[in-house]
Amino acid sequence: MSRAFLGLGSNVGDRAGYLRDAVRGLDAPDLRVTGRSGVYETVPWGLTGQATYLNQVVAVETTLSPRALLGRCRAVEAALGRVRGERWGPRTVDVDILLYGDATIREPGLAVPHVDLARRAFVLVPLAEVAPGLRLPDGTAVDSLLAASPDRESVWRWDDADAGTIGREVRWYDTLPSTNELARREAEAGAAEGLVVVAEQQTAGRGRLGRVWVSPPGGLWFSIILRPSLGVAQIPLVGLAAAIATAAAIEETTGLHPRLKWPNDVLVGGRKVAGLLLEAGPVRRDSPAWLVAGIGINVNVAPEALPSRPRYPATSLAAATGGSADRGRLLRALLRRLNRDYDELRTRGGEDILAQWRARSETLGRVVHVSTASETIEGLARDVDETGALLVRTRGADRRIVAGDVTGEAEAGAQ
Numbered sequence: 001m002s003r004a005f006l007g008l009g010s011n012v013g014d015r016a017g018y019l020r021d022a023v024r025g026l027d028a029p030d031l032r033v034t035g036r037s038g039v040y041e042t043v044p045w046g047l048t049g050q051a052t053y054l055n056q057v058v059a060v061e062t063t064l065s066p067r068a069l070l071g072r073c074r075a076v077e078a079a080l081g082r083v084r085g086e087r088w089g090p091r092t093v094d095v096d097i098l099l100y101g102d103a104t105i106r107e108p109g110l111a112v113p114h115v116d117l118a119r120r121a122f123v124l125v126p127l128a129e130v131a132p133g134l135r136l137p138d139g140t141a142v143d144s145l146l147a148a149s150p151d152r153e154s155v156w157r158w159d160d161a162d163a164g165t166i167g168r169e170v171r172w173y174d175t176l177p178s179t180n181e182l183a184r185r186e187a188e189a190g191a192a193e194g195l196v197v198v199a200e201q202q203t204a205g206r207g208r209l210g211r212v213w214v215s216p217p218g219g220l221w222f223s224i225i226l227r228p229s230l231g232v233a234q235i236p237l238v239g240l241a242a243a244i245a246t247a248a249a250i251e252e253t254t255g256l257h258p259r260l261k262w263p264n265d266v267l268v269g270g271r272k273v274a275g276l277l278l279e280a281g282p283v284r285r286d287s288p289a290w291l292v293a294g295i296g297i298n299v300n301v302a303p304e305a306l307p308s309r310p311r312y313p314a315t316s317l318a319a320a321t322g323g324s325a326d327r328g329r330l331l332r333a334l335l336r337r338l339n340r341d342y343d344e345l346r347t348r349g350g351e352d353i354l355a356q357w358r359a360r361s362e363t364l365g366r367v368v369h370v371s372t373a374s375e376t377i378e379g380l381a382r383d384v385d386e387t388g389a390l391l392v393r394t395r396g397a398d399r400r401i402v403a404g405d406v407t408g409e410a411e412a413g414a415q
């Protein structure tokens with residue numbers, strides 16, 4: 001019997017399902033799966049706009065030789081690829097031998113330890129979990145390789161609660177002009193609901209009304225394609241839901257308590273830490289063909305890299321916490337929450353979204369200046385109506401505002 005470790009990875013279709021099937025397919029009288037790590041989501045190596053991977057490491061006890069074990073791995077890949085994938089499409093699942101006892105093998109087609117093992121966090125993280133204290137045949141501790149790994153940030157835990165429609169596929173790019181721009185094109189070309197496009201940095205990130213959104217590396221800049229069968233009047237509620245999900249995810253992963261400024265800004269300590277741009281496709285039968293929700297969060301962005309004279313004071317999570325935040329965890333927490341609230345919105349209406357938004361609002365109950373396309377309105381921000389429009393009490397009557405910029409807020413009591 002030899003102990004070996006196998007690395008599993010999938011980045012198409014039902015990724016978690018393929019990993020489960022692969023583990024099941026490996027188990028046989030001559031190969032027992034004795035341990036498995038949790039599932040991790042990882043940014044594709046090389047950042048070419050590929051979908052993120054799910055990775056896992058399993059420990060096995062086997063009587064198979066290294067060559068025969070390699071054959072078994074290939075057979076499992078082929079079985080899953082053939083049954084469920086396109087013939088010439090991307091591989092549904094990869095199964096690699098990472099370690100085989102203390103063996104060091106360098107033969108054509110078979111390298112053990114795996115050539116990427118020492119460098120890739122997506123292998124080291126699950127390996128360290130499944131075999132704490134493990135050392136490579138040359139004596140190097142996996143933990144020390146992990147500590148030195150430059151891409152530790154690109155690996156985070158994934159679990160079945162992350163399997164919702166929104167974020168089923170997350171495509172990760174290095175540099176894009178704007179994730180909203182790409183997502184719009186994908187939506188027009190028929191991309192499925194739930195596709196998420198992420199960029200490490202944007203060269204033409206945009207805000208509302210064609211404003212510039214500064215998007216240096218370290219932030220989380222992404223866009224989500226949605227295809228809600230909601231009436232046009234309810235579309236702004238999707239923006240509120242996305243802002244709530246952003247605030248809730250920041251709270252969950254950093255412990256900060258973000259507030260919301262109408263319509264879609266997320267504030268920490270009174271400063272803007274995230275903004276949201278909702279764009280809609282052509283309306284057919286009172287419903288837009290697609291929506292793109294673009295979200296920009298200043299995560300690990302130095303204050304110097306933020307705009308020097310923003311419309312509204314800006315900050316980043318790193319500046320607010322004095323540490324760095326895990327962008328993958330943040331993204332997944334956000335998508336989990338949005339999946340839940342978006343379902344609720346579509347099936348039961350906007351009540352819950354509005355209640356959550358009110359509870360986090362920095363705007364309501366204050367005297368505000370709202371500039372719209374045609375005028376500036378000053379008054380008491382009294383409430384949001386059932387479509388998410390802001391109700392501002394001015395000269396004894398409510399004005400209903402569907403789009404505008406809120407500035408110059410002051411405590412109502414202080415006026």
Ligand code: BT5
Binds near residue numbers: 209213265275306
């Ligand atoms: C927004 O617009 O707040 C929407 C921002 C949406 C950005 C995301 S990133 C991913 C996706 N792809 C895109 O191209 N966009 C979306 P608005 O409320 O109009 O605020 C824009 C104003 O905020 C600018 O005029 C600046 O004054 C200020 N600003 C620019 N970059 C900022 C930043 N990183 N943090 C805080 N404020 C910023």
